[in-house]
Amino acid sequence: MHASDLKTAFKKIFGLAFALILVMSISGPIIQQASGISVDTTTARSNETSTNNVLGDTPTRVTWEGVVDEGEQVTQVTLQMPEGSQFTNDSTMRPTVLDGTRRLDVGNTTNIDQHNSTATVTFDQPLTQGQRLRIELYRTSLPNVDGDVYITGSYTTADGQTHELAQSPGITITRASTEERISNWLGEQSWVQAWNSNTVLRLFLNPQLVVTSIPTVAYGWLLSMALVLIGFPLAVPLGLLGSLMKVSKRRLFNGLASIYTGLVRGTPLFLQIYIAFFGLPLMGVNMNQYVLAVLVLAFNSGAYMTEIIRAGIQSIPRGQEEAARSLGMNHFQTTFSVIIPETVRRIVPTMTNEFILLYKDTSLLAAVGVMELMLYSRGIVAVTGNMTPYMVAAVFYLIVTLPLTHVATKFEKRLAIADGNVAPTPKKKHHLFGKKNATKKNDEPRLPLGSKDELAQDAKSQAGKDTEIAVEREEGLHD
Amino acid sequence: MIRHKHSQYDAGPAAHPSDSIVSIQHLKKSFGDLEVLRDVNIEVKKGHVTVVLGPSGSGKSTMLRCINLLEEPSGGHILVEGKDITEPGINVNKLREHVGMVFQNFNLFPHLTAKKNVMLAQVKVLKRSKEEAEQVAMEQLEKVGLANRADYTPAQLSGGQQQRVAIARALAMHPHVMLFDEPTSALDPELVRDVLDVLRKLADTGMTMIVVTHEMQFARDVSNHVVFMENGLVVEEGTPSEVFDHPKSQRTKDFLGHLD
Ligand SMILES: Nc1ncnc2c1ncn2[C@@H]1O[C@H](COP(=O)(O)OP(=O)(O)O)[C@@H](O)[C@H]1O
Ligand SMILES: [Mg+2]
Numbered sequence: 097m098h099a100s101d102l103k104t105a106f107k108k109i110f111g112l113a114f115a116l117i118l119v120m121s122i123s124g125p126i127i128q129q130a131s132g133i134s135v136d137t138t139t140a141r142s143n144e145t146s147t148n149n150v151l152g153d154t155p156t157r158v159t160w161e162g163v164v165d166e167g168e169q170v171t172q173v174t175l176q177m178p179e180g181s182q183f184t185n186d187s188t189m190r191p192t193v194l195d196g197t198r199r200l201d202v203g204n205t206t207n208i209d210q211h212n213s214t215a216t217v218t219f220d221q222p223l224t225q226g227q228r229l230r231i232e233l234y235r236t237s238l239p240n241v242d243g244d245v246y247i248t249g250s251y252t253t254a255d256g257q258t259h260e261l262a263q264s265p266g267i268t269i270t271r272a273s274t275e276e277r278i279s280n281w282l283g284e285q286s287w288v289q290a291w292n293s294n295t296v297l298r299l300f301l302n303p304q305l306v307v308t309s310i311p312t313v314a315y316g317w318l319l320s321m322a323l324v325l326i327g328f329p330l331a332v333p334l335g336l337l338g339s340l341m342k343v344s345k346r347r348l349f350n351g352l353a354s355i356y357t358g359l360v361r362g363t364p365l366f367l368q369i370y371i372a373f374f375g376l377p378l379m380g381v382n383m384n385q386y387v388l389a390v391l392v393l394a395f396n397s398g399a400y401m402t403e404i405i406r407a408g409i410q411s412i413p414r415g416q417e418e419a420a421r422s423l424g425m426n427h428f429q430t431t432f433s434v435i436i437p438e439t440v441r442r443i444v445p446t447m448t449n450e451f452i453l454l455y456k457d458t459s460l461l462a463a464v465g466v467m468e469l470m471l472y473s474r475g476i477v478a479v480t481g482n483m484t485p486y487m488v489a490a491v492f493y494l495i496v497t498l499p500l501t502h503v504a505t506k507f508e509k510r511l512a513i514a515d516g517n518v519a520p521t522p523k524k525k526h527h528l529f530g531k532k533n534a535t536k537k538n539d540e541p542r543l544p545l546g547s548k549d550e551l552a553q554d555a556k557s558q559a560g561k562d563t564e565i566a567v568e569r570e571e572g573l574h575d
Numbered sequence: 576m577i578r579h580k581h582s583q584y585d586a587g588p589a590a591h592p593s594d595s596i597v598s599i600q601h602l603k604k605s606f607g608d609l610e611v612l613r614d615v616n617i618e619v620k621k622g623h624v625t626v627v628l629g630p631s632g633s634g635k636s637t638m639l640r641c642i643n644l645l646e647e648p649s650g651g652h653i654l655v656e657g658k659d660i661t662e663p664g665i666n667v668n669k670l671r672e673h674v675g676m677v678f679q680n681f682n683l684f685p686h687l688t689a690k691k692n693v694m695l696a697q698v699k700v701l702k703r704s705k706e707e708a709e710q711v712a713m714e715q716l717e718k719v720g721l722a723n724r725a726d727y728t729p730a731q732l733s734g735g736q737q738q739r740v741a742i743a744r745a746l747a748m749h750p751h752v753m754l755f756d757e758p759t760s761a762l763d764p765e766l767v768r769d770v771l772d773v774l775r776k777l778a779d780t781g782m783t784m785i786v787v788t789h790e791m792q793f794a795r796d797v798s799n800h801v802v803f804m805e806n807g808l809v810v811e812e813g814t815p816s817e818v819f820d821h822p823k824s825q826r827t828k829d830f831l832g833h834l835d
Contacts, residue, residue: 419682423696424672437686
């Protein structure tokens with residue numbers, strides 16, 4: 097997606113504000129040179145909530161105006177709506193006769209022909225020169241096209257002759273999207289009207305807004321997903337490197353990794369985003385905001401992963417490394433063939449949770465104008481003054497987080513079973529951790545992931561007093 | 576209390592490091608202030624089974640772990656096949672290829688099947704091809720009676736089976752010496768025998784073995800040499816009948832009596 101596209105999208109959303117004021121889209125008056133009646137105005141009121149467009153196939157109010165020419169007397173005017181227009185039983189028309197700014201009370205009868213899409217007004221007394229006729233057609237739908245449509249028709253003069261009306265100025269129509277049409281359809285349903293008559297329901301779960309905001313919010317959702325789907329994998333090598341530095345015996349590596357995790361985990365992501373987005377441009381570093389967003393997310397998540405992987409590595413019983421080393425494997429082989437694969441198995445649940453957290457954290461990028469799920473929904477909220485888009489956004493967060501939470505829990509259970517630590521009910525726990533002089537050691541679990549105390553306790557009860565020291569041991573293997 | 580401060584090998588020309596495959600000389604090991612091994616001298620002859628006895632905390636594991644440098648000796652010398660492994664610049668990984676070790680807690684790799692456990696170091700360290708490693712793995716699993724469990728993961732195996740896989744894993748490297756650190760202590764009593772049978776068979780093949788164990792019957796039956804350690808010192812050593820039937824030290828008597 098190009099930045100310019102984004103800008104337009106951004107503008108589009110803030111352009112919505114104007115729609116709220118319910119301005120008519122006015123095409124400049126063009127006097128049609130014709131005999132009888134000069135048609136100078138045809139407009140349709142915007143019927144879209146998010147822009148000031150006139151949507152096709154959607155009820156709107158059409159206004160038509162013409163002025164009776166010199167020496168003419170008009171008794172009847174028939175407006176022919178463009179092909180594809182629709183009148184319904186709800187459609188009404190209201191003629192108004194004006195002399196200058198003064199409204200004249202001229203008796204009339206009106207008739208709407210649904211079949212032919214015509215609207216006719218017949219006056220008791222003819223309209224005379226200079227009088228302005230305004231016809232408003234309520235709840236009529238214009239064809240669902242992109243472009244200009246024109247109202248034609250005819251008029252009858254006092255002498256009984258009928259003439260064609262001059263072509264009106266065009267009305268620009270925007271083709272209504274599916275969701276707009278669904279929304280409009282919903283708006284006419286009585287249950288929706290009943291639903292919306294409840295203030296809370298209308299403000300938080302307006303069915304029409306649910307429908308119309310889904311495409312925009314879904315687009316934001318895709319962007320948020322893209323951010324986390326790129327940011328998360330980028331963070332993994334960072335976390336791996338950090339964790340290996342942390343468990344390293346070298347002071348320098350250890351120190352650097354500690355500074356990294358300390359700073360990143362000790363400050364809010366919000367602050368880090370601000371520093372990156374406002375600080376880098378100050379230093380003359382300018383980059384695409386999505387690239388920067390991904391980098392900040394990865395940098396942040398990498399610190400958390402460092403700790404997750406470090407904890408995973410340290411939860412691997414020391415015997416694993418000793419077994420590998422005693423077979424002649426070097427440090428590198430041991431790390432990558434034994435320790436890391438075992439760690440991966442153990443950290444899958446925690447890493448899944450980290451993914452969930454990072455996904456939710458993409459919302460913080462809204463603060464610096466990175467268009468994502470949060471900002472897109474906020475855009476619609478700003479225009480409509482309705483909370484519904486936020487509810488839709490919530491659903492879009494939940495469709496990712498809930499299943500993943502479920503998956504993480506499943507992984508945790510599977511891991512517990514693989515470790516022989518099935519369903520750690522309090523009773524079982526007591527059995528596992530309370531038995532100090534266990535004789536049946538072989539069916540006890542290997543070190544499960546857990547608090548340090550649990551690990552230590554378990555290791556002790558499992559290995560007996562001989563290897564109790566293994567837990568206190570600080571020194572590493574000697575090369 | 577401790578009557579034999581030094582083993583008989585110190586004193587006289589009885590020590591012939593040349594016919595010893597492992598020669599431990601004045602080995603010392605401290606953890607900080609804690610002196611765990613004070614002066615340990617043990618000679619292990621090629622093809623012999625040496626059993627190490629002693630109360631918990633006497634330094635048996637530490638002594639064993641020094642032989643493959645899982646612990647770094649603080650003093651003294653250890654000669655393995657004539658080479659002083661306490662010298663700086665020794666290739667630890669090379670040494671460990673020749674010195675197999677079996678742990679009390681098996682320490683199988685839980686993410687790998689039994690077969691893959693036995694294959695891993697062959698491929699990584701000895702650079703054997705996958706096929707060759709697999710073939711050797713199956714041979715070794717066959718020897719410990721677990722060929723039919725080759726594709727099981729450790730979690731699916733009993734403790735005794737896990738320990739036998741661990742033995743197969745060490746043997747697959749074709750070591751010259753095998754170290755066993757209480758290989759049956761973590762097992763249910765009914766599973767001990769299978770593991771001891773494997774050890775017996777291994778001894779019959781002429782493998783040099785150093786076994787820390789509390790299994791007295793096994794020690795009597797299988798070993799050529801028995802070493803009794805206490806407080807970081809070898810208190811007494813000799814043939815099984817010397818140590819078991821005519822113990823010289825009171826500590827040994829107490830220990831053996833305590834066990835019976
Ligand atoms: N890495 C270590 N750090 C500190 N103390 C240790 C370490 N390893 C062993 N020890 C201590 O050394 C002593 C002997 O331990 P060990 O060799 O395991 O004895 P054994 O195997 O005979 O029971 C014990 O007191 C133990 O606490
Ligand atoms: Mg021990």
